[in-house]
Amino acid sequence: MQDVFAELQWRGLIHQTTDDEYLPRLLREKPWTVYAGFDPTADSLHVGHLMALMILRRFQRAGHRPIALAGGATGMIGDPSGKSEERKLLSPDVLQANLDGVTPQLQKFLDFDAGDRSAVLVNNYDWMGRFGYLEFLRDVGKHFPVNVMLAKDSVRSRLENAEAGLSYTEFSYMLLQAYDFVNLLDNYDCRLQVGGSDQWGNITAGIDLARRLRGVQLYGATCPLLENRFGQKMGKTEAGALWLDPEKTSPYRFYQYWINLDDEDVGKCLRFFTDLAREEIDAVSAAHQAAPEKRTAQRRLAAELTRLVHGPEGLQAAEQATDVFFGAEIHELSDDQLTAIFDDVPSRELPRSRLDGAGLDIVEALAAAGLAKSKGEARRIIGQGGAYINNRRVENPQRQLTAADLAGQSVMVLRTGKKNYALLRFL
RNA sequence: GGGGGGUUUCCCGAGCGGUCAAAGGGGCCAGACUGUAAAUCUGGUGGCAAUGCCUUCGAAGGUUCGAAUCCUUCACCCCCCA
Numbered sequence: 001m002q003d004v005f006a007e008l009q010w011r012g013l014i015h016q017t018t019d020d021e022y023l024p025r026l027l028r029e030k031p032w033t034v035y036a037g038f039d040p041t042a043d044s045l046h047v048g049h050l051m052a053l054m055i056l057r058r059f060q061r062a063g064h065r066p067i068a069l070a071g072g073a074t075g076m077i078g079d080p081s082g083k084s085e086e087r088k089l090l091s092p093d094v095l096q097a098n099l100d101g102v103t104p105q106l107q108k109f110l111d112f113d114a115g116d117r118s119a120v121l122v123n124n125y126d127w128m129g130r131f132g133y134l135e136f137l138r139d140v141g142k143h144f145p146v147n148v149m150l151a152k153d154s155v156r157s158r159l160e161n162a163e164a165g166l167s168y169t170e171f172s173y174m175l176l177q178a179y180d181f182v183n184l185l186d187n188y189d190c191r192l193q194v195g196g197s198d199q200w201g202n203i204t205a206g207i208d209l210a211r212r213l214r215g216v217q218l219y220g221a222t223c224p225l226l227e228n229r230f231g232q233k234m235g236k237t238e239a240g241a242l243w244l245d246p247e248k249t250s251p252y253r254f255y256q257y258w259i260n261l262d263d264e265d266v267g268k269c270l271r272f273f274t275d276l277a278r279e280e281i282d283a284v285s286a287a288h289q290a291a292p293e294k295r296t297a298q299r300r301l302a303a304e305l306t307r308l309v310h311g312p313e314g315l316q317a318a319e320q321a322t323d324v325f326f327g328a329e330i331h332e333l334s335d336d337q338l339t340a341i342f343d344d345v346p347s348r349e350l351p352r353s354r355l356d357g358a359g360l361d362i363v364e365a366l367a368a369a370g371l372a373k374s375k376g377e378a379r380r381i382i383g384q385g386g387a388y389i390n391n392r393r394v395e396n397p398q399r400q401l402t403a404a405d406l407a408g409q410s411v412m413v414l415r416t417g418k419k420n421y422a423l424l425r426f427l
Numbered sequence: 428g429g430g431g432g433g434u435u436u437c438c439c440g441a442g443c444g445g446u447c448a449a450a451g452g453g454g455c456c457a458g459a460c461u462g463u464a465a466a467u468c469u470g471g472u473g474g475c476a477a478u479g480c481c482u483u484c485g486a487a488g489g490u491u492c493g494a495a496u497c498c499u500u501c502a503c504c505c506c507c508c509a
Binding site for chain 2: 256259260261262263291292293294295298322325326372374375376377380381383384385386387416417418419420
């Protein structure tokens, strides 16, 4: 039995446990079943979910059985933990779509064909959906002292803030999650729940419930929230969350996020998110220390994580796009290659005839491509040396674009500044 | 109910009859430096057929050769007294 607890600990994935003394020891003795829940609040998981998912993955690799729980029922209610205000209920349609999006993602990170430690995927709607209200109040609600519920952080913080408020519905959330834990105990002998540090209250609620209902001792462990060196939430871009769905966050953007990581944060992320062994992480970190400008650590992290999330093809696409985005002039590429590389980049279509004769005014091209809000701005950018065609600076605002400026058969790559790209397609 | 103050360009905030497309700061954009980092520095920041023209200072009217600036009405916000 591998010592999964020690592993998690050095990786910095343990924030708090319900039993620091016995839990590590018990985990060394025999295989456990461990679960983490994921509410379908969107049609894709994001990087924030990756922490718990990686923990499940590590448990499985160490010989334990992971259960990924999709919150078909809890997602209908809305977890108040870590949220400063009441949330809108999701419509059944949206919820179902979210569930459909999230479920296959959960499957990607775990091994469902590993004998008795094969991962299990459950949906708590399967047992909660059948529960009657009266039955639930009698069987479950009766075991929750309201004063204990009121003491939970998630509840208290909302009650202290008069403007935020807390509905009875969200207040009840912890009962559902608590019951989930008991249900998984009954059906899978699951005795350990993991989650983010904001899940502490919900996890302990389940432990209490199991003690009252079944007389069984359950355990919980939380991981830290994903924060950068300034204590700000990580995994966000200007465009919003870093999604795992390639349609929502392209492999290139995903890769770039990690490449751009601050030196201070990269070591932590290597430990959190990669399967690299300790020695290898130490070696990478040492190499990075010696020559930070090479950003060995960021490159390694980006490659490992992109491969894990988007597969080898996704990684290859991201790397290829990176070469072009930060490389020299663009030439001798086909439309297909350009389209693949500049997948993220907005493109506009213009009639091919615009290139005939004198050609298309560069100022107009920049404005048409959306890189400048007005022609005035386009002229300004050119004057400042910030305009590029096919990665080659254009200094003359009178410059006319012709067919000779095409990068592929029909595509032209425009850029302003360091990395604002747009494509013009001439059809 | 009475009295006073306010609403300015993406945000904050000056301006109080012409020299105002409107100070200053923030943000944002571009450049330099650099490690696709942080910090720093420089320039820019309403639109256009551009030594000019058009639109903009809560809304609508009015005074004036001329208004963000004065007057009237309306809307919203804030403060003080009741």
